[in-house]
Amino acid sequence: MPTQLSHRPATVADLDDLVGFPQSPDELFFCYPKAVWPLTVGQLAAAMAERRNSSVVLLDGRPAGFANFYQWQHGEFCALGNLMVAPWARGHGVANYLVGVMEQQAREHYQAKLMKVSCFNANSAGLLLYPKLGYQLSGLVERRNQLNQRVALLQFSKAL
Template sequence: MYSQRSLESRDLETICMFPQCEEELFYVSPRFVYPLTTDQILNIVKDRFEPTVILNNVTKEVVAYANIYKDDSEESSFWLGNVIVSPKYRGKGAAQYLLNVMLDKAKNNLRIERIKLACHSTNSRGLAFYSKYGFKPFDMKVTSIDAKKFITIHMSKELF
């Protein structure tokens, strides 16, 4: 039902339509400002590895997006980032397919032994999803944005 390929500039407008509100975009990246724009994606993707889109095999439309980034403060620390699925494809296996593709790329293309991700405590659907696929919490961080405090759960998964 799905296939994958590298991000192309023609995909950007479609991806910008995925976040339906400020909160959803915050889950994708606290650095993004709603509404998401192509410039915001281009600005962040220049420092990312394996920017990947998932396609519906029948319609060829872009249905999901993610990338991988390196945390320069830690030796060999890589993170799954900017994970987003089209509202139309949520609950239809696109997120699972995207996650499997990204884990495969991390392991086989980048030779990453352990991948991490950040999931906000208010994103219970995301936390349950990542836990189901073997990610385990290892830390949490409190972030303040506009006088609001957010708890971010750091999770990781061994790939080898």
């Protein structure tokens, strides 16, 4: 049976499911560098309150993915943030679908001409995903991880 993907705005009722998506301190760092392991409802609720267009992807009716915009400039760009996929839903196209949903929202709600995404050098899944979806490397900046080690944050962008 084919999997059924849909999406809707994220709600407070989703938080209990969503905080279980990151499976390690590294995974949490990749999707929410400012958060402290383990991800809590309070941390994610705070992110949702200061960000825009928090969205949930449902796979066969279950919350399977989440993302939002951490920057948005009307008529210019949106920056994708907090992208995370439930462990049980990985490999089912959730991230591809979710990025597409967020691109559509960037165009429709903000008339954005560009979508920006950032990905840490150790995040293989992200580094493989974004170029496949048409994103091109646009920058590289140094950051510090949760252990205060130097890491590279690769910046990608895509014309919408």
